[in-house]
Amino acid sequence: MIMETPQQNRCGEHCSIIETAAKILSEYPLCDRCLGRVFAKKGIELSNEERGRAIKTLLAMKLYADYTSEIIDAEYIGKIASNTGDPVTRLYRKITDREISVNPCYICLHRVSSDYIDEIARRVAVKLSELNASSFIIGVKLDSEVVKKELDVHVLAGLESSESLKNELKREIGKRVTQLTNIPPDFDKPDVVVIVDVNKDFDYSIQTQVNPILLKAIYFKRGRRISHVPWFTSNGSRKYPESIQDFIRDSIARLFDARDIKIHAAGREDVDARMLGSGRPLVIEVKEPGFRNVDLDLLNYILDDQFIKVSVIGAATRRDIESIKEGSRKRRKIYRVAVLTEKPVSEGDLEKLSSFFKERSVKQRTPTRILRRKKDRERIKRVYRIEVISISSRVFEALIYCDGGLYVKELVHCDNGRTTPCFSEILGTPAYPLELDVLYIEKTWDK
Ligand SMILES: [Zn+2]
Incomplete structure (x- = not known):
């Protein structure tokens, strides 16, 4: 058994590079770069062009040595030369005194330089x-x-x-x-x-x-009849005069020189409900912006209007969009609702109502008003407590602390028994929600 010396080992590897190169170049014409790429993982801090050029130079030296030892003839060198180009073509010209043309690179046609x-x-x-x-x-x-x-x-x-x-x-x-x-x-x-x-x-x-800019924000609705996105009736006219998305687009799209603006919100309140207090989390997607560095203070100044206010906090990620959508149903909420009752209700009735709705589970079938767009199913949500203030004999205001996703209007009027227990049931007289505000949403943006 013959032990190889380390020197032989090293030569073995380098000799095999030349042998492999000769094998490839006898079959395919390659430019320096495309040849170098075959050996890209050999050595560091070298460009593929440098690798290819060095290998071709060593190959020319080996071909000359083999030629002088009469291992190969000029014809073989010619075959390799037409696929290799310089310096093997120079060698061929020198030993034969004949011109030789070079074939275009098999991979890149000698275009990649x-x-x-x-x-x-x-x-x-x-x-x-x-x-x-x-x-x-x-x-x-x-x-x-x-x-x-x-x-x-x-x-x-x-x-x-x-x-x-x-x-x-x-x-x-x-x-x-x-x-x-x-x-x-x-x-x-x-x-x-x-x-x-x-x-x-x-x-x-x-x-x-152009990737969109995503902005983390919170919105407040100080007015009613404002939808999230434009809402059109079947004849194509607007159902509500204003939407949050239109407001944001009209206010800041030009500032970003953007093609469009889209919003992603954590759930939504009813169109006729205001969103006050903590506001609701929102991600603003600025599509194909021409400008990317718009001052935050300027944005927040522009996005503060009579009926809608949007506070931009900073940059958001795609993950933020997913997480606010996933989390919206789980966040606890506080609502304020003004209630009208058919018959007058006493302070005692209202006390009964607030003591009843303590840590109370409420069963709700999908509200009749949204059955057209949502599947009919039952859900159980919790009312943690309510605080009640009498306004007049038939009007009172209630603060409702509850799970996210509870339908508050139905909690008041029962929706023909689809929500139970409910205000009408406990008060013993039909009750109607007049006005609804969302005051608080738990963990608006997770810190
Ligand atoms: Zn090439």
Whole structure:
């Protein structure tokens, strides 16, 4: 058994690079960069172009040595030279005194060069500056034929140390864009996603997708008949004059030079209910913004109107949208409701009402008024307590501390027995909700 010395081992690896390169280049023509990519995991701080060039130089040296030892002939060198180019073509010319043409790179047709990458990066830089981007990410789409050809080469080389062209383009274009613009890449939350779409002839197009700005906010409705989003009747006219989404869009879309604005809220109150006190959490989605850095104080100044006020707290994430939607039903609420009764009610009746609704479970079937859009089912919600103040013999005001998702109007009027127990039942006379306000929502934004 022959023990290999460490020197032989090292040579073994490097010699195998040359042998693999010779094997590939006797079959496929490759430019320096595409050859270097086959060995991308060999060595660090080297570009693939440098790797490919070095391997070709060593290969030329080995071919010359083999030629002088008469292991190979000029014809073999010619075959390798037409697939390799310089410096093997120089060697061939020197030993044969004949010209030889070089075949286009099997993978990139000799199109992918530093100039090619620079040209793409410059066009990307212009787009990013037009979009006022402060971060970006590059995606590359390669024609499937190119991907297949690259795989042919990498499979022949044994795959283990190769890098894909797609990956190299992404990295090199990204690096160059940052050099040109000082805009850093952001792999998690880029302002702009740039897609470079490369066809089989290596012509390319550049598409950009501008990510939305998400803002964490709280809204207050100081007026009634205000919906979340515009609400249209079947004949196309507006059912309510104002919506929170329209108010926000009309107020700030131009400030961001945005295509559109959408809101994501944690549940909703009835259109005719006000939202006071703690306000309700909201995420504002600013779509395709042209400007991204708008002053928070300015936003909050603009978003404070007579009937609607929106307080923007800061940046939000997609996760925030999910979490406010998930959490909205679980948050406890405090409502204020003005109640009209058919017959006069006494202080004693009201005391009876407030002592009854202490830690009380209430069974509710889906309210009749929303049966058209929601499934009929039963739910059990808790009323923790109520506080009652008499306004006149037939009008009183109640503060209701309860679970999120309790239908308060139905708690008052019973909805023909679909909600039980209810105010009408305990008072012994039909009761009607006149006005409803949401005063408090638990944990508006989780800290
Ligand atoms: Zn190439």
